[in-house]
Amino acid sequence: MPTPPTVDLYEQAQQAVLHIRQRSSLQPIVGVVLGTGLGGFGRQVQHATAIPYAEIPHFPRSSIAGHPGNLLLGAVAGTPVAVLQGRAHLYEGHTVAEVTLPTRVLSLLGCKTLIVTNASGGINASFRAGDLVSIADHINLTGVNAAAGPNEPRFAAIPQAGQRFFDMGEAYSPRLRTLARQKAAEVGFDLPEGIYLAVLGPSFETPAEIRAFRSLGADLVGMSTVHEVIVARHMGLEVLGLSLVTNPAAGVSPEPIDHHEVLDIGRRAEGRLTELLTAILAACSAAPNPRRQP
Numbered sequence: 001m002p003t004p005p006t007v008d009l010y011e012q013a014q015q016a017v018l019h020i021r022q023r024s025s026l027q028p029i030v031g032v033v034l035g036t037g038l039g040g041f042g043r044q045v046q047h048a049t050a051i052p053y054a055e056i057p058h059f060p061r062s063s064i065a066g067h068p069g070n071l072l073l074g075a076v077a078g079t080p081v082a083v084l085q086g087r088a089h090l091y092e093g094h095t096v097a098e099v100t101l102p103t104r105v106l107s108l109l110g111c112k113t114l115i116v117t118n119a120s121g122g123i124n125a126s127f128r129a130g131d132l133v134s135i136a137d138h139i140n141l142t143g144v145n146a147a148a149g150p151n152e153p154r155f156a157a158i159p160q161a162g163q164r165f166f167d168m169g170e171a172y173s174p175r176l177r178t179l180a181r182q183k184a185a186e187v188g189f190d191l192p193e194g195i196y197l198a199v200l201g202p203s204f205e206t207p208a209e210i211r212a213f214r215s216l217g218a219d220l221v222g223m224s225t226v227h228e229v230i231v232a233r234h235m236g237l238e239v240l241g242l243s244l245v246t247n248p249a250a251g252v253s254p255e256p257i258d259h260h261e262v263l264d265i266g267r268r269a270e271g272r273l274t275e276l277l278t279a280i281l282a283a284c285s286a287a288p289n290p291r292r293q294p
Contacts, residue, residue, distance in 0.1 A: 009097055010154050012058040013104045019057055020109065024049040024073040028082035030284055031106035031237075032277065033228060035118035038244065039068045039085040040270040041277055048074035053086075059105075060088035060098040071102075077282035082106050089224055091201040096146045100231040107157045107235045113176070113284065114232045115240045115277065116225050119265075121249035123210055124194055124219035128245065130269050132184070132276065134177050135241030136193040138226050139218055142200045146227035147234050161236030171229055176240035176280075183279035189272065194219030196243055198226040210249045221249050242276070244269050 026049070034041055042048070053059040053069040062069055072083040084102055088094045106114065120133075127133060147166075156162030177193065184191035197213050199205060201223035205213070213221055220243050232239050246265040 008152075009101070009104070010152050013101060013108055013155075015057045016059060016101070016105045017108045019055070020051060020071065020073070020105070023051055026073045026080055027110045028073060028080045028106070029111060030079055030081050030113045030115065030281060031103070031109075031111035032081055032083045033087055033103070033114070033116045034083065034085050035087065035116075035224060035244070037119060037246070037265070037267055038117050038270060038273060040267070041274050042068070042070070042072050042083055042085050044076050044274055044278060045072045045074035045081065045083055046076065048072045058098075058101055060094045060101065062086050062088045063092055077278050078285035079281040081281065082109055082111060087224060087228070089201065090142060090144070090227075091223060096144050096227055097149070100146045100227050103228045103231050104155055104235070107155065107232070107237055112157060112237060113240070114228070114237045115242065115280070116228055117242045117244070117273065118196075118222050118225045119246045120196065120220040120222040120243045121205070121247055122219070122245040123197075123214050123221055123249045125248075127192070127194070127219065129247055129265050131245040132189070132191060132269065132272060133194045133220060133243045133245060134180050134191050135172050135196045135220070135225075135243055136177065137172060137195050138229065138241075139195060139197040139213075139216060140226045140230075142198050142226065144227075146230040155231075155235045158236035162234065166234055168230070168233060171233055171239060172241050173238045176238060179283055180240060180242070180276065180280055183283065184276055187272075187275045187279055191276070194243070196220045196222060196225065196241065198222055198224065205250050207250045220245065240280070242273070244273065
């Protein structure tokens with residue numbers, strides 16, 4: 001039998017966009033990625049069109065509890081949004097291109113801003129389970145970079161984006177981090193900042209690894225997010241990262257780490273995350289509606 005033609009990454013993303021456009025004509029301006037146990041924010045999306053990942057061509061499916069696996073298109077606080085309820089991970093056996101394809105699709109749908117959320121372990125002893133932390137920067141120790149491989153400038157969302165070599169000096173937007181702190185204060189809590197370190201997983205880290213990560217300046221540790229941020233910056237999207245501390249990292253507390261407790265903390269923190277995201281998105285709706293540039 002003849003070998004079917006290879007479809008490159010850009011064409012895969014375009015096929016996914018075409019399918020989504022057949023279900024909804026909404027033009028989102030903000031994309032939101034909901035991490036482990038945080039999918040409940042999706043209930044805030046008004047007049048939502050829900051599309052299971054399984055129905056979208058080339059979309060990876062997560063096998064991890066706490067990741068519902070739906071794309072929601074609708075509005076939050078007057079802002080048109082595309083919300084990913086859950087993500088795929090490298091440790092599930094997906095390639096980095098598969099893991100980041102949904103982020104590429106958000107950009108092609110029209111998003112100019114990406115808000116990524118995750119569950120993390122707290123390396124910084126001042127962080128407690130249930131704390132929300134704004135990500136100021138990251139350290140990628142997963143062993144792979146999402147921009148490796150053939151460069152695809154057609155993904156550029158703005159002029160000057162899509163370059164082979166691109167700056168990551170402000171991977172997490174200072175403007176959005178300031179906005180997030182202001183909105184957190186308005187809804188009644190402090191939003192500290194921290195450095196997020198990503199590992200491959202799926203095993204939780206050893207106490208010796210956590211000591212090493214602390215010496216590198218990391219405050220948080222997790223198994224996601226950095227690759228989505230890398231491709232978002234490659235495309236020229238402005239990024240905000242929010243991390244929910246679900247447990248002290250190994251060695252910070254004598255208690256063993258349990259994924260069920262991670263999910264429980266996520267459920268309990270959903271209300272605060274929902275308040276914060278809604279306030280941030282309301283501020284986005286007050287800004288001029290950005291249009292995708294060719």
